[in-house]
Amino acid sequence: MNALVFGDRSVRQIGRAHAERVLSFRFGLQRSRIKRELSRVIAPTRTGSSTPEMIRLPTGGVIPIFQDLSGPGGSETTDGTRSAVTEDGDELVLSYDIWKEVGSSLLGSRGPPLSQGVGLESDWTMLSVDLQIQILFRWLQDSRGLDFVPEPWPGGGTFAMGLSHDVDRIRKTYQYITHPIRHLIRGEFQLALDSIIPDPKAYWRFDEIREVEARKGVRSTFFFLPGESDFETLSPLHRLRLWGVSTFRSDKLRSVMKDLAHNSWEVGLHSSINARRNQRLLSSEKAKLQSIVNQEVQGVRQHFLSPEITELWSAQKEAGFAYDSSMGFADRVGFRAGSCYPYETPLADFWELPFEVMDGALPDSGEYSKNRCRGLVDQVVDLAGAFVVLWHQRYFSARDFGGYGELYLELIDFAKTRGGWVAPCGEIVREWRRRTL
Numbered sequence: 001m002n003a004l005v006f007g008d009r010s011v012r013q014i015g016r017a018h019a020e021r022v023l024s025f026r027f028g029l030q031r032s033r034i035k036r037e038l039s040r041v042i043a044p045t046r047t048g049s050s051t052p053e054m055i056r057l058p059t060g061g062v063i064p065i066f067q068d069l070s071g072p073g074g075s076e077t078t079d080g081t082r083s084a085v086t087e088d089g090d091e092l093v094l095s096y097d098i099w100k101e102v103g104s105s106l107l108g109s110r111g112p113p114l115s116q117g118v119g120l121e122s123d124w125t126m127l128s129v130d131l132q133i134q135i136l137f138r139w140l141q142d143s144r145g146l147d148f149v150p151e152p153w154p155g156g157g158t159f160a161m162g163l164s165h166d167v168d169r170i171r172k173t174y175q176y177i178t179h180p181i182r183h184l185i186r187g188e189f190q191l192a193l194d195s196i197i198p199d200p201k202a203y204w205r206f207d208e209i210r211e212v213e214a215r216k217g218v219r220s221t222f223f224f225l226p227g228e229s230d231f232e233t234l235s236p237l238h239r240l241r242l243w244g245v246s247t248f249r250s251d252k253l254r255s256v257m258k259d260l261a262h263n264s265w266e267v268g269l270h271s272s273i274n275a276r277r278n279q280r281l282l283s284s285e286k287a288k289l290q291s292i293v294n295q296e297v298q299g300v301r302q303h304f305l306s307p308e309i310t311e312l313w314s315a316q317k318e319a320g321f322a323y324d325s326s327m328g329f330a331d332r333v334g335f336r337a338g339s340c341y342p343y344e345t346p347l348a349d350f351w352e353l354p355f356e357v358m359d360g361a362l363p364d365s366g367e368y369s370k371n372r373c374r375g376l377v378d379q380v381v382d383l384a385g386a387f388v389v390l391w392h393q394r395y396f397s398a399r400d401f402g403g404y405g406e407l408y409l410e411l412i413d414f415a416k417t418r419g420g421w422v423a424p425c426g427e428i429v430r431e432w433r434r435r436t437l
């Protein structure tokens with residue numbers, strides 16, 4: 001499978017196009033108008049650096065910039081950070097290459113991984129891309145006199161919340177052994193006892209999810225995994241781990257898929273591990289899913305989120321998907337691309353919709369996690385962005401994942417109190433695309 005190689009030019013282009021779209025969306029203005037205004041933004045070309053330079057934003061706060069800022073430009077402030085922006089007549093002069101910075105973050109290359117000890121946890125809970133675009137937003141508003149639309153999403157939504165479920169396990173199997181052990185280690189004795197009780201429907205929560213979502217008047221996206229793609233090629237030990245995994249061969253599951261699709265839930269593909277290296281397999285997984293639900297499938301999210309998300313875009317586009325929603329973390333919450341808006345990849349009309357929080361990445365389903373999520377949602381509300389939630393369908397099993405079902409519903413309620421528009425992922429991408437062309 002061909003990996004995409006991005007030259008500096010395409011990195012800048014994706015950054016600039018994204019900034020134009022975000023601004024055109026927020027102001028409710030044609031992109032051509034925004035383009036004209038942005039021709040007054042002066043940003044020098046810089047070389048990339050793996051050591052972050054801290055930039056003080058005129059809109060408040062400090063963010064890391066992965067560019068070499070030594071030499072002229074960007075006067076040093078007393079605390080060792082640099083001021084990045086000055087106004088000169090009707091021009092906005094930046095001391096760094098904003099387009100390149102934005103573009104490389106969207107391509108998932110924002111600095112070295114955390115494990116190397118350079119990035120800070122706080123970098124990932126910071127909308128570093130959007131905070132930079134916010135510099136342009138404020139300048140257009142204050143110095144160029146542009147008015148903005150305060151409720152840009154459908155129905156006057158102040159922001160969007162995307163709901164999604166990855167369906168990778170549909171039957172509880174060896175977890176009857178591993179879950180009680182995990183609970184015992186954590187000192188959760190009641191949960192340990194509960195999770196031993198045999199329940200053939202423990203990991204079959206489709207009815208419950210549909211019911212609670214319908215009650216709230218919302219719909220979500222279900223990404224279904226064709227587990228059989230991986231099953232056939234793996235070692236016996238790996239096969240054991242796949243015991244109980246979702247498969248398109250299951251009559252019961254196929255009937256759920258059809259039913260969801262026919263009742264306006266979105267059905268997407270949770271592409272298999274083998275499909276990462278196999279374009280034909282990816283296309284055939286999509287074709288199978290489409291023949292089951294008798295609909296075009298627009299969205300894809302890969303199983304076990306690979307770190308190399310951008311390398312899969314070309315195969316996904318080739319297979320005919322409209323968007324991917326894998327840009328998020330499996331081990332922490334936050335903003336992996338630094339932006340909370342959908343964005344066009346370097347491939348024309350193929351979109352990435354980042355997700356912000358996955359059930360398993362939270363330490364628990366209690367108050368701490370609830371407040372953590374709320375804090376992230378509030379950052380997205382301020383920027384009228386999209387907050388995407390990933391809740392595995394098995395996490396609605398109260399005996400195994402106590403409190404997660406409730407937390408999911410609380411997030412929906414919280415979105416509504418903040419004036420959010422709640423929708424499946426594909427609808428968010430569609431609205432974004434339509435409003436920012």
Ligand SMILES: [Zn+2]
Pocket residue numbers: 166167168270302303304
């Ligand atoms: Zn998965």
